Amino acid sequence: MNDTRDPEAAATDDGGALDPREAARLLEQTSREARRQFSLTPPLVTAVMGLVILAAYVALWLSVLGQHPYSGPNLGVIALVYVTVAVGSAVGVKVYQRARAGVSGPLVALGAAEGIALLVSIGGSPVIQGALHYYGAGNAIVYGVIPAAGPLIVVGTTLAGMAASKADWLQFGAALAVVTGGGVALFVGPINAWLVAGIAVFAGVVGYAAATAWQRRAAVRL
């Protein structure tokens, strides 16, 4: 331990007069603040991400609405979605760095491995999309149902596996909701797949944020 001493060390409190009510308040307040600072999924940031994802999917849906034959989202909207993904990723990295600063132990290494698994799974759907294009699948498949529903199924399944390994049942439930939404999106046609997928991600992410906020409040209550 650092061995620097300062004059204030002699003045450290021993709290003999600490009232039980005050102790309870201090305990709850400190626990809440610590959980907030260590959180990798702050409820507010997570909820905003859910809204942004919904907006991106709705923009994609609007860009294909009324297409006959189906050709896929226009490039402007796709570029906007990529910018959104980049900004979302940057926010995620920032939140991770802030939460994990000074934290060490085996779970931190596990978190890094989970991050890699998540990145690989995000790349999974475009690979399938590329293979389908290579084998001559139509636009409705290559630029419709697969890019809309594929990420939900692949990333959602990865998140569900990660959640199950940690017995994080809130994340597990949210991930399963997203995977189910992806499964439904596969069968509603290339246009509506975007809307169904957007609603599924929004419901899963915002539901998770709300449940996490409630769970944290309950956890710090004495």
Next chain:
Amino acid sequence: MTAEALDPLIHAPARLRIMATLAALPEGVALSFTRLQDMLELTPGNLITHLRKLEDAGYLTSKKTGNGTASHTSIGLTVRGRAALDTYKAAVRGLLGGL
């Protein structure tokens, strides 16, 4: 039950905050001295004094790596410390129930 039933090692504002902060991390996870100090806004000397008391009681462990300016100290709650905090919380609940 009276306030005397509360563990005196934990029943002090700074030490209570140290214990509550470390308990917010999963078991086996440690926190650097610097981050803990930033979170609690205590001076190094003040924090060291409280950490020593808690470490002497077996409530937490500290591990120093590196030398000189590159040295780094990590602090983690022990199983005993976590149990002591749970007992303390139960005692506070009991006292509040009786008020």
